[in-house]
Amino acid sequence: xxxTHRPFDPHATIAAIATPPGEGGVAIIRISxxxxxxxxxxxxxxxIHMLSSHTVxxxxxxxxxxxxxxxxxxxxxxxxxxxxxxxxxxxxxHGGHLISRHLLDAVLFAGAKMAEPGEFTRKAFLNGKxxxxxxxxxQSLIAAKNTLALKAAEQQLxxxxxxxxxxxxxxxxxxxxxxxxxxxxxxxxxxFASLEEILETLHRIHFEMKTLGNTFGHGQxxxxxFSLCLAGKPNAGKSSLMNTLLGQDRAIVTPIPGTTRDVxxxxxxxxxxxxxLTDTAGLRHTEEIIEQEGIRRTHKAMANADLVLFVIDSTLxxxxxxxxxxxxxxxxxxxxxxxxxxxxxxxxxxEGPFPLxxxxxxxxxxxxxxxxLIQTTLxxxxxxxxxxxxxxxxxxxxALMRSIQSIETLLAGLHNHVSPEFxxxxxxxxxxxxxxxxxSDITEDILSAIFSKFCVGK
Numbered sequence: 378x379x380x381t382h383r384p385f386d387p388h389a390t391i392a393a394i395a396t397p398p399g400e401g402g403v404a405i406i407r408i409s410x411x412x413x414x415x416x417x418x419x420x421x422x423x424x425i426h427m428l429s430s431h432t433v434x435x436x437x438x439x440x441x442x443x444x445x446x447x448x449x450x451x452x453x454x455x456x457x458x459x460x461x462x463x464x465x466x467x468x469x470x471h472g473g474h475l476i477s478r479h480l481l482d483a484v485l486f487a488g489a490k491m492a493e494p495g496e497f498t499r500k501a502f503l504n505g506k507x508x509x510x511x512x513x514x515x516q517s518l519i520a521a522k523n524t525l526a527l528k529a530a531e532q533q534l535x536x537x538x539x540x541x542x543x544x545x546x547x548x549x550x551x552x553x554x555x556x557x558x559x560x561x562x563x564x565x566x567x568x569f570a571s572l573e574e575i576l577e578t579l580h581r582i583h584f585e586m587k588t589l590g591n592t593f594g595h596g597q598x599x600x601x602x603f604s605l606c607l608a609g610k611p612n613a614g615k616s617s618l619m620n621t622l623l624g625q626d627r628a629i630v631t632p633i634p635g636t637t638r639d640v641x642x643x644x645x646x647x648x649x650x651x652x653x654l655t656d657t658a659g660l661r662h663t664e665e666i667i668e669q670e671g672i673r674r675t676h677k678a679m680a681n682a683d684l685v686l687f688v689i690d691s692t693l694x695x696x697x698x699x700x701x702x703x704x705x706x707x708x709x710x711x712x713x714x715x716x717x718x719x720x721x722x723x724x725x726x727x728e729g730p731f732p733l734x735x736x737x738x739x740x741x742x743x744x745x746x747x748x749x750l751i752q753t754t755l756x757x758x759x760x761x762x763x764x765x766x767x768x769x770x771x772x773x774x775x776a777l778m779r780s781i782q783s784i785e786t787l788l789a790g791l792h793n794h795v796s797p798e799f800x801x802x803x804x805x806x807x808x809x810x811x812x813x814x815x816x817s818d819i820t821e822d823i824l825s826a827i828f829s830k831f832c833v834g835k
Contacts, residue, residue, distance in 0.1 A: 385825065387503055390416060391496055392489035394477050395834035401472030403449075406481050407834060408468075408489055409461045409497055414453070417466040419487040420480070421451045425466065430455035438470060440483045447476050461497055462504030495831025499824065502816060509816025509827070510539045513770055516831050517600065522644075522651035526599040529767045537766050538773070539815050541589065545780075546811050548582050553804045556797050576791060583784050589768060590777050595756075596769035598683075602644075602651035603755055606682035610698060613688040614716040617738040619643070619656040622748075647748045650755075655682065679706065684755060686747075688714045691735070694724030703731065712750060718743065772827070773814050780810035 390410025396403065408417055418425040422437040422445075431454055438446045450469040459465040470480050485491060495516070502512045514533035521527040532538065552575055607615040623645050641656040679685050685706055689695060695703075703711070708730045715726065719737040726733065734750050736743025768774050787803040789795075812818030 385493070385496070385499065385821075386490075387500065389490045390488065391492040391500075392416075392481060392484045393492035393497075393834040394481055395467070395497075396472070396477070398474065400474060404470050404472040404477035404480075406468040406470070406477065406484055407492075407497065408466045408484060409459070409463050409492075409500060410489070411464065412488060413464040413466045416484060416487045416489050417451065417453075417468070420483050421468070423451070425451060425453060428453040430458060438468060438480050438483065440479070441486045446479050446483060447471055457504070457506075460506065461500040462506045463500060492833060493829070494833050495828030495835060498831060498835055499828045502824075507534075508536070508539050509819060509824075510542070510770075510773065510814055511536055512816075513772075513827060514538075515835060517769060519832065519835065520600075522600075522602045525650065526769070529596060529599055529769050532766060533769070538768075541766055542811050542814050545582055545586060546808060548578060549784075549804055549808050549811075552578060553801065553808065556801045556804060572791065576788070579784060579788055579791070583781065583788065586777060586781050586784070589766065590774060590781065592765065593768040593771075593774040596767035597771075598755070599650075599767065600769040602653060603683045604653045604655065604681065605751070606655045606679050606685045607688060608679050608685055608702075609688035609714075610690070610696075613690045614738045615656055615688045618686070618688060618714065618716065619654060621738050621741055621744055622654060647752060650752060683710065684751060685711045686714050686751075687711055687731070688716050691715045691717050691724060692720050692722050695727045703729075710754075712747075712754060714747065776810045776813045780807045783807035783810065 388411065390408065390412040392406060392408045395405040395407040414425050419441075420438055421434075422439060423434050425434075428434055428451070431452075433450050433452050435448070435450055437448045440446055447470045449471065452467040452469065454460075454465040454467075456462060456464050468480060468484070470476055498507070498512050498515050501507045502509055507515075511534050514530050517530035518527065518534060521530050555575065607619055609615055619641070623643055643654050645652055645654055687699075687703065687706065689699060703713075711731050713727070713729075713731045713733040715733055715735040716738050718735050719740050719742065726735070732750060732754065734743060734747045736747055738744075768777070783803050783806040787800055787807065790800050790803060809818050
């Protein structure tokens with residue numbers, strides 16, 4: 378495997394800007410490693426070595442020529458009581474891009490190496506401050522798009538997922554010990570548990586692991602957010618609905634049909650959930666080349682959306698073209714939006730398999746009911762319990778599924794009286810897969826792939 382970054386050196390003293398790029402009140406330069414105090418002492422005007430752990434000193438930051446770059450705070454956190462478990466020094470300077478860059482350059486000139494993405498958290502993992510699932514939760518916490526995703530990341534960082542995985546490991550390890558005894562001492566008649574008891578325990582573990590795996594759908598939705606697609610005939614009010622949902626004039630609205638030619642996308646929230654809202658070109662038969670391309674993109678957006686809001690002009694009602702389009706849409710991901718309810722000459726509400734909401738995008742009436750219907754439809758009328766452990770990481774889910782498969786093979790083997798040697802291999806594989814989730818069995822390549830997705834400075 379080839380790496381685009383330098384090989385990881387656990388003994389290197391690293392440094393990076395830990396705050397987002399751009400201008401702000403404060404920027405933080407983080408240094409971690411055995412030489413952190415010595416390197417920081419070359420840059421800070423006061424004695425770093427005299428500072429006690431978790432104390433702050435005010436002074437000047439100097440470049441290698443002794444010229445002042447800025448003034449600010451130096452915070453010392455001595456090992457092992459730091460995020461990485463190593464000596465850590467943070468410089469807090471003014472938040473200008475040039476100031477923070479010049480200060481980082483001075484720290485690098487003094488002997489630190491530029492940190493790779495996620496290298497601080499990788500050090501924390503290797504030094505036992507976090508297990509791998511907790512380390513990955515750090516990035517999920519930063520990337521959380523809504524409060525439910527934030528809560529799931531906090532639970533994982535707090536170790537609740539790791540605790541659950543370790544419970545599975547402990548139960549399987551106890552059974553593995555019995556199977557190993559059957560292999561090593563076949564003539565001794567040792568029986569720490571009956572076959573029925575072992576099967577009962579394995580079925581319980583299998584059920585609990587499957588239950589955890591079933592949370593992945595909700596977890597992924599929280600982690601990635603939902604996609605909503607506005608579709609329908611020209612001039613049905615899709616752009617007006619987009620503007621009302623966003624609370625801003627994002628899409629151009631005119632009485633002329635076909636105003637929207639391309640796909641428009643914006644992020645917004647409903648309650649605790651994050652959404653990517655897409656406004657599309659009106660669906661109709663046309664010979665106009667640009668409009669045809671817009672309609673092609675509309676069909677693609679509809680196919681990829683988690684939920685399609687099919688907007689209908691209530692003064693015209695459902696027409697033949699609408700019925701033709703609706704026949705191709707999945708019933709479980711389509712809502713009918715009966716728009717322009719404020720206008721006279723309303724057509725009768727249609728009957729059919731699709732949920733329907735009546736509203737006026739221009740006046741805003743019915744919008745809150747639409748938002749509630751969107752949430753309940755996406756969650757199948759049930760939000761995940763706040764205390765429920767959710768799988769949000771595809772790597773964790775895949776490892777859990779492989780472990781479950783090994784347990785299913787083990788159960789089949791026990792029922793069919795397969796030799797204990799083969800059964801031991803199955804349970805070892807199940808334990809190995811669980812170990813990859815929390816990092817007790819993980820390769821260097823996988824670690825590099827995981828932490829390369831982190832931001833620099835974390």
